[in-house]
Structures are given as structure tokens and as C-alpha cells.
Amino acid sequence: MPVEPFLFEAEALTCIFGRGAKRVVAVDCVDFKIEQGEIVTIVGESGSGKTTLARMLLGLQRESSGRLLFLGRPITHRRTHFRAVQGVFQDPFGSFNQYYTVGNQLLDCYSILEKPPPKEQRWGQVQQALDRVKLNALEVENKFPFELSGGQLQRLMVARICIIGPQVLIADEPTSMVDACSRAEVLTSLLDLTRQLGMTIVFITHDLGLADLVSDRILVMYQGRIVEQGTTQQIVRAPNHAYTKKLISAVPTMDGNWLDR
Ligand SMILES: Nc1ncnc2c1ncn2[C@@H]1O[C@H](COP(=O)(O)OP(=O)(O)OP(=O)(O)O)[C@@H](O)[C@H]1O
Ligand SMILES: [Mg+2]
Structure with a gap:
């Protein structure tokens, strides 16, 4: 049976703006897959590259290196995309x-x-x-x-x-x-x-609190990288990365109940 391609598949996807002293690595060598029908949330602090990654998924921003596939193919025809x-x-x-x-x-x-x-x-x-x-x-x-x-x-x-x-x-x-x-x-x-x-x-x-309410999976971005990804339960209950832990501790409605959902 043919295997269905992922909706999106990113491999070492990178987006760099500017040169020399003005060089910014907005998205830095990220890998992820998104399946059809999922709700995936990308969380991260301001400037961590979320909008740049969103623009890449939309076909509005080209990669500097790495690759991004939509249903198994590179995004070439923008109108169809x-x-x-x-x-x-x-x-x-x-x-x-x-x-x-x-x-x-x-x-x-x-x-x-x-x-x-x-x-x-x-x-x-x-x-x-x-x-x-x-x-x-x-x-x-x-x-x-x-x-x-x-x-x-x-x-x-x-x-x-x-x-x-x-x-x-x-x-x-x-x-x-x-x-x-x-x-x-x-x-x-x-x-x-x-x-x-x-x-x-x-x-x-x-807002990680909002991400917890709506998503199946969460990708955590920090300084252009995806530092952690997993199911919402995994990320919220057992975060690994120090930045994710900091985000969780910053959720204003955070209390014991929220963790025990
Ligand atoms: N067109 C651009 N030209 C140059 N630098 C850019 C451009 N777009 C984004 N950047 C830089 O890339 C980095 C990531 O920006 P991005 O807008 O993706 O962050 P963000 O995570 O969406 O932030 P926010 O939460 O504030 O919306 C920032 O340092 C930003 O200044
Ligand atoms: Mg943004």
C-alpha cells in the first residue's frame, strides 16, 4: 500500500536574512513533520522565528538552505499552494x-x-x-x-x-x-x-496556556531553532528544555490543576 506523504516535511530548513553584521538566522536548521488533520502549535518568544517559519509554510518566503515539502513535493506553484x-x-x-x-x-x-x-x-x-x-x-x-x-x-x-x-x-x-x-x-x-x-x-x-487548550502537538522555538517538540501532554507535563520550563512557569493561569489535566 502506498504510504501517504506528510502534509509538511522540513529537513534542516533554514532562513537567513541580510549579510555581514546584519546577518540574522531567523530559522536555523529545523526538522519537523506535520500530518494531515493535526493541530500543531508553534510557541516561542518574540523574534524566535515563528512568523518567518509561517511565511515559509505559506510559500511566501524561500528557504536559504534545507528543504520543505508539501505533500511530498517542493512548493513550486504558488497559486495552487x-x-x-x-x-x-x-x-x-x-x-x-x-x-x-x-x-x-x-x-x-x-x-x-x-x-x-x-x-x-x-x-x-x-x-x-x-x-x-x-x-x-x-x-x-x-x-x-x-x-x-x-x-x-x-x-x-x-x-x-x-x-x-x-x-x-x-x-x-x-x-x-x-x-x-x-x-x-x-x-x-x-x-x-x-x-x-x-x-x-x-x-x-x-501563549503556552492557549497552546495547551487547542493543540495535538507543540513545537517550541528558541532563537530560530526547534528546541523541543512532542505531543501537547509531553511538552506540558514533562518539558525537557530549560526554555520550555520557563514558558510553562510563565503561564499566568498555571496551577496544579492545569498540570493534572
Ligand atoms: N524580512 C526580514 N528581514 C530581515 N530580518 C528579518 C525579516 N523578517 C524577520 N527578520 C528577523 O528574523 C528574526 C525572527 O523574526 P520573526 O518575525 O520570525 O519572529 P517571531 O517569532 O514571529 O516574533 P514575534 O513573536 O515578535 O512575532 C528576528 O530577529 C527578525 O528581526
Ligand atoms: Mg511573529
């Missing part, structure tokens, strides 16, 4: 064309689908997607992205995911700009959606 792998970013401002209205941008999502629905059904679907993320379609459809707040733009990114229905979602601090009260709501709607569509999720956060 974008259909399969979509992102929700911590900084949503760069993710939208500032010269198109929100409505037009959501309608534009259909242009990358292989089998888009008939034109007359599309606006109804866009409205449903906006409803789902609690944005008022009539209020936002004619607005330009710069007229929306960061939190509203992050909701809009989730609406875009509803429409495209990718195979994999890379969510880089997807609620960093949403206010604390709405954060759980946006995150829940994102997770419900991904479960319904059977998506694989790569979730990126500083």
Missing part, C-alpha cells in the same frame, strides 16, 4: 489590498478557487462568511481596509478562510488585535470552522 494553504496573520494590515473595497476583496477570493460556485450565489456566501465572524455585511462591504480596525481586519481574514476553505490554515497570533472580550469568540469561530472543514492547523502563539 495558496488555494491549499491560507494564513491569518498577527498584522492583518498588509494582507489586504488597500484600494479595493472589503466586498470586492471577498468576492475576489473566488478567482483562486478551482471550482467556484455560480456568480449569483457568491454574494450570499460572502454575507454568510461576514455574519459568521460577526461583521455587519451592509456596514463593511463598501469600506476600504484602511477604514477598519486591526481586530475587524483579523475577523475579515477569518471570513476569507470561510470562503476559500483551504486544506491547511496557518494562524499566526490570529487574535492579537482583537479585544480581550472578543478574542475567545473569534478563536472559537476559527476553530469550529476548521474542525467542520477538517483542516490542518498550524497555530502560532506566545
Whole structure:
């Protein structure tokens, strides 16, 4: 029987920016595999290379060395890759064309689908997607992205995911700009959606408490390297690396109960 390839497979994957004194090794020789249907969280301190790795998974950043395979093949055709792998970013401002209205941008999502629905059904679907993320379609459809707040733009990114229905979602601090009260709501709607569509999720956060709640496996990044990876239980209950131990001790809700889950 043929063996199914991993969704992602990274071998000695490295990304270096700049040269000489400005050289930064953002991702430093990392190895990992992600299986279809998993929720994998990447945790790590600021500047540890999480977003750079996310951009590599999205096909937006090339490797300096090593290799990254998607379903057993290198990422060469970006359009096909974008259909399969979509992102929700911590900084949503760069993710939208500032010269198109929100409505037009959501309608534009259909242009990358292989089998888009008939034109007359599309606006109804866009409205449903906006409803789902609690944005008022009539209020936002004619607005330009710069007229929306960061939190509203992050909701809009989730609406875009509803429409495209990718195979994999890379969510880089997807609620960093949403206010604390709405954060759980946006995150829940994102997770419900991904479960319904059977998506694989790569979730990126500083927050190990959140990682514990949502993920099957955790990769811990520190200074560009993956210093530890394993099931959520392994990482949370029996961390090996000093940095992971430090992260666990920094979880504000940490108490005996949390460890004994
Ligand atoms: N385009 C770039 N050019 C040069 N250096 C970069 C670039 N992008 C990232 N870096 C550097 O690479 C390192 C990793 O950055 P990255 O954004 O991946 O970290 P991060 O873990 O996502 O941090 P945060 O939690 O603050 O979002 C940092 O030192 C950063 O300054
Ligand atoms: Mg980042």
C-alpha cells in the first residue's frame, strides 16, 4: 500500500536574512513533520522565528538552505499552494489590498478557487462568511481596509478562510488585535470552522496556556531553532528544555490543576 506523504516535511530548513553584521538566522536548521488533520502549535518568544517559519509554510518566503515539502513535493506553484494553504496573520494590515473595497476583496477570493460556485450565489456566501465572524455585511462591504480596525481586519481574514476553505490554515497570533472580550469568540469561530472543514492547523502563539487548550502537538522555538517538540501532554507535563520550563512557569493561569489535566 502506498504510504501517504506528510502534509509538511522540513529537513534542516533554514532562513537567513541580510549579510555581514546584519546577518540574522531567523530559522536555523529545523526538522519537523506535520500530518494531515493535526493541530500543531508553534510557541516561542518574540523574534524566535515563528512568523518567518509561517511565511515559509505559506510559500511566501524561500528557504536559504534545507528543504520543505508539501505533500511530498517542493512548493513550486504558488497559486495552487495558496488555494491549499491560507494564513491569518498577527498584522492583518498588509494582507489586504488597500484600494479595493472589503466586498470586492471577498468576492475576489473566488478567482483562486478551482471550482467556484455560480456568480449569483457568491454574494450570499460572502454575507454568510461576514455574519459568521460577526461583521455587519451592509456596514463593511463598501469600506476600504484602511477604514477598519486591526481586530475587524483579523475577523475579515477569518471570513476569507470561510470562503476559500483551504486544506491547511496557518494562524499566526490570529487574535492579537482583537479585544480581550472578543478574542475567545473569534478563536472559537476559527476553530469550529476548521474542525467542520477538517483542516490542518498550524497555530502560532506566545501563549503556552492557549497552546495547551487547542493543540495535538507543540513545537517550541528558541532563537530560530526547534528546541523541543512532542505531543501537547509531553511538552506540558514533562518539558525537557530549560526554555520550555520557563514558558510553562510563565503561564499566568498555571496551577496544579492545569498540570493534572
Ligand atoms: N524580512 C526580514 N528581514 C530581515 N530580518 C528579518 C525579516 N523578517 C524577520 N527578520 C528577523 O528574523 C528574526 C525572527 O523574526 P520573526 O518575525 O520570525 O519572529 P517571531 O517569532 O514571529 O516574533 P514575534 O513573536 O515578535 O512575532 C528576528 O530577529 C527578525 O528581526
Ligand atoms: Mg511573529
